[in-house]
Amino acid sequence: MKVEKARQYVVDSLKYALNPSSIAVVGASRYETKVGNKVVYELLKWGYKGKIYPVNPRANSVLGIKAFHTLKDIKEPVDLVFVAVPAHLVTEIVKEAVEIKAKVITIATSAFKEIGRGDLQNNITQYCRDHKLPLIGPNLVGMGSPYDNFNCGFIPYLPVKGPIAMISQSGANLLAALGTSQESHFGMSFFVGLGNKADVDFSEFIEYAGKDPHTKCLAIYIEGLDSPEAFVDSAKKVDKPIVVIKVGGSKIGVKAAFAHTASENPNADDYYDKIIKESGAIRATTWQEFLDVSLALGYQPPLKGDHIVMITNGGGAGLLSCDHFERSNLPLHELEEISPLLKQRIRAYMPMFGSPLNPVDISGTAGVIQYKGAFKQAFRDPNVDGVLGAICPTAVTDVPGVADAAIEVYNEYKDLGKPFIMICQGGQECSEAIQKLRDNGIPAYKTAEQAVNAMVALYKYGKKHFKK
Amino acid sequence: MGKEYKLGTSEQQEYLRSYNYVPKGYCFLEPGAVASDSxxxxxxxxxxxxxxxxxxxxxxxxxxxxxxxxxxxxxxxxxxxxxxxxxxxxxxxxVSVSGFGLYYWVVKLKKDTTKEEREELTKWFQDNDQICTGYMMSEGGDFDYYNGNHMRNIDNLVGGVLDKFRFRRCVEYVHICPIRRLVRESHVNQFDSLKDYRRYFFxxxxxxxxxxxxxxxxxxxxxxxxxxxxxxxxxxxxxxxxxxxxxxxxxxxxxxxxxxxxxxxxxxxxxxxxNYRALGLKMHFYLVSFFENTPTFRSEEIVDELANEDVFNNIFDFGDSHHNIMLSCYEDINDLDKVKSKLLSYGEVSEVLESTSPRQFRRWTCRLDDDNGYWEECVFTDDVLVDRSVNDTREDK
Structure with missing residues (x-):
């Protein structure tokens, strides 16, 4: 349901959704094969420190924890009510949640508006609004935060800690992002599935994320915007980069988005393009770009200007990059143009057949010493705004050593506020290097185009940021 | 004697007018059947x-x-x-219209079955979610368990359930008893009773x-x-x-x-x-077999006559089985001799096996074992799209 603008009582209550001191899990099953059981199991498994109250009218105990037959039987304060029961039971549970003065209710249940039960969803939502009980969902997978060991929902793992708040209407894509986080060390501050977003809106999570100390970038997956004005208003208030992927623009996608999260898309995709531009957010087209760009904006400062220096041991990676920079309307400048002195200094780190243009090709024979020297020179040069490094593993390339060198240089010079991005295009050793680099705050990617997209996003955000 | 359903007469089965075969089987799916979450x-x-x-x-x-x-x-x-x-x-x-066959089966254990073997098998039945209903019998009866599954595929019953235990040393036999007519269950007349659909008898x-x-x-x-x-x-x-x-x-x-x-x-x-177990009652079961030359219509007539008796809380009618009917009534509060005499009064009856059950495992997927903390936990299993007949040695381990 529409909101005119983010409601303060909702924004203030979201801390109870993402860091509650007590949770009632309604529909907590005794059977480990059932989803209601998994919610309690995952809370325990990931070390949630608050109180858990399983609610099940048939059970006296779930996973060794005392169970309650109804919410009203819990005599202690409840911050969050997580609902995992069929849709026809939810109305009464919402009333009980109001009665026990819960702070937030999250409804994971499906089969509301998306299957034609719009009235039921709206009635429940209105009841929650009348009683100022923020409702997240329905039809969602869950939420959590690695900083609080909080994994609440049907979610098999927590992401690694990091700066990105992942706000997604789709549960499946949220899980995909969490999987990526585990596998490729895409660090998150918190994550939440919004599902049908009957009550709590994107705008309210945007304002919450704006104040969350762990969040440096907001990554938002949208299937439909019920309240575009509120979205724009909140996004403008937040002084953190926002990356948006908006789907459901294709002919069939419009129908699929409704069937999935009851998202209505009455306008053409251009309309959403304008809304996103007006909000100041960066729009990604593909899922991969969405993740890549969010990673860069989460970990790195904005790019002040277009003086980017690329240092690589492989000409191919350099060529892929400079072509893609140009396609992205951010062509690389020659090193001579950026800094004639740097061009001279950097020669010391390459063989005679190396190239001091831009990309700077320090050649396939480059070792840790050459990389470290070239990186240092580039960072130290006052005319350089950002550095893009690339490792192409030849038989003589010490990939872990170069990654360590990159981390060492970055730590030494990160206070200069210059973005640093790495490309590691190769096999297992490169995957491991990417994880290590990301763990140390350096966005690293498998392909040149991913890294260029990331740098371009830092430039776009820089234009907005430094204008202020 | 009533109708004879004789071929070529007006009494012959209606479906024989449209088809050259009898739609014989147990697993039907009829148009209009709806799912339980509809x-x-x-x-x-x-x-x-x-x-x-x-x-x-x-x-x-x-x-x-x-x-x-x-x-x-x-x-x-x-x-x-x-x-x-x-x-x-x-x-x-x-189940006759929703695409499932209802297959009950009787298990007889060997005389030298140890207490541990019996307990372990009982636990296996209790915990097996594919078994939707089951009764454990007291030791010393003519048979030891009477359990059932709803299945879309007999291979899945055999491969997925029966083969998992029937080759144990202690098992003498397992007789499959496909339900032809579910007449009465838990005191209530079911879909295949001749009259008084949904009537409760006690x-x-x-x-x-x-x-x-x-x-x-x-x-x-x-x-x-x-x-x-x-x-x-x-x-x-x-x-x-x-x-x-x-x-x-x-x-x-x-x-x-x-x-x-x-x-x-x-x-x-x-x-x-x-739940008879909660009151400490025991249910006495009669597994009745007719002579093999008993015509089907006659065996059904007998079932319908027995269904007039309100002493029976369960009446299951089988097809393609060693046995024809399973009936039950409570011990201690019924005259069991009279019940048995009634059964034996039919000349078509060749054998009546008896056992007594102090415990029901589940009641149509709802677990009844409050002692294990699972009262009313319901697990509806469905073998559609599944081939459980594949020999999976990992499960055997």
Missing amino acids: NDYAAYNIAKSFYQVYPEVFNISYISKVTGLKEDDIKARIKKMYENREFMLVYNPC NENAIDKLCKLQKKMDKDDFKIIDAINNTKTIKDMFDYDFLAKLSGLDANDLRENLSRIVDKEKQMFPMVYF
Whole structure:
């Protein structure tokens, strides 16, 4: 349901959704094969420190924890009510949640508006609004935060800690992002599935994320915007980069988005393009770009200007990059143009057949010493705004050593506020290097185009940021 | 003798007029069958989820009118019966139209079966979610277990369930008893009874004796169960306004949808199950076999005659099996000699095997083992799209 603008009582209550001191899990099953059981199991498994109250009218105990037959039987304060029961039971549970003065209710249940039960969803939502009980969902997978060991929902793992708040209407894509986080060390501050977003809106999570100390970038997956004005208003208030992927623009996608999260898309995709531009957010087209760009904006400062220096041991990676920079309307400048002195200094780190243009090709024979020297020179040069490094593993390339060198240089010079991005295009050793680099705050990617997209996003955000 | 259903006469089976074969089998899926999570089931699903806390889901004023008990007393008794695990709201689906075959099977253990072997097998049956209903028999009877599965595929029953235990040293035999007609189950006439669909039977004399034997339940409790189960239409079983209040759905839709699938289409019906184990009762089973040259119509006539007896709380009629009927009634409160004499009075009966059950494992997927902390945990398994006949040695380990 529409909101005119983010409601303060909702924004203030979201801390109870993402860091509650007590949770009632309604529909907590005794059977480990059932989803209601998994919610309690995952809370325990990931070390949630608050109180858990399983609610099940048939059970006296779930996973060794005392169970309650109804919410009203819990005599202690409840911050969050997580609902995992069929849709026809939810109305009464919402009333009980109001009665026990819960702070937030999250409804994971499906089969509301998306299957034609719009009235039921709206009635429940209105009841929650009348009683100022923020409702997240329905039809969602869950939420959590690695900083609080909080994994609440049907979610098999927590992401690694990091700066990105992942706000997604789709549960499946949220899980995909969490999987990526585990596998490729895409660090998150918190994550939440919004599902049908009957009550709590994107705008309210945007304002919450704006104040969350762990969040440096907001990554938002949208299937439909019920309240575009509120979205724009909140996004403008937040002084953190926002990356948006908006789907459901294709002919069939419009129908699929409704069937999935009851998202209505009455306008053409251009309309959403304008809304996103007006909000100041960066729009990604593909899922991969969405993740890549969010990673860069989460970990790195904005790019002040277009003086980017690329240092690589492989000409191919350099060529892929400079072509893609140009396609992205951010062509690389020659090193001579950026800094004639740097061009001279950097020669010391390459063989005679190396190239001091831009990309700077320090050649396939480059070792840790050459990389470290070239990186240092580039960072130290006052005319350089950002550095893009690339490792192409030849038989003589010490990939872990170069990654360590990159981390060492970055730590030494990160206070200069210059973005640093790495490309590691190769096999297992490169995957491991990417994880290590990301763990140390350096966005690293498998392909040149991913890294260029990331740098371009830092430039776009820089234009907005430094204008202020 | 009544109809003979003789080929070529007006009595022959109706389907033989359209087809050259008999649609013989157990697993039918008929047009119009709906799933248990559909809107049509909503009223039952709401009641099933809330009756533990709100007895008001039942039509209390109707029960009061029928029993003469005060409404508050009825609500208190319903709560008491639930909390003491004496009754449970359940439903029976008509498997004959919803695409499942209903396959019961009898297990006989060898005489030298050890206590440990028996206990281990009992636990295996209790914990196996594919087994939707099951009875454990006391040692010393003619057979030791009587369990059942709803399955779409006989190979899945054999490969996925029976093969997993029947080659144990202690197992003498497993006889599959596919249900041809589900006549009565848990005191209530089922979809394949000749008459009195949904009628609840509990012999009055037996109730009198039972109330003298124990103090947990009295006659008024049984009157309430009778009143709930014996409504003429399902529209009288629940308080649909209360269900609407709980769910936010429309009362009229809830009532009419459920009535359509219960009263008109006979796809399912809700009922209250009486848990005999909670009162320490034992159920005596009779496994009846007819001579092999007994015509089917005659065996069905016998089943229909026995169904007139309110002493029986279960009547299962089998096809393609060593046996023909399984019937049961409670020990201690019925005259078992008289029951057996009645069975043996039929010249078609070749054998009656007997065993006594002190414990039911599940009641149509709802677990009854409160002692294990799983009271009313329901797991509906479905073998559609699954081939469980593949030999998976990992499971054997």
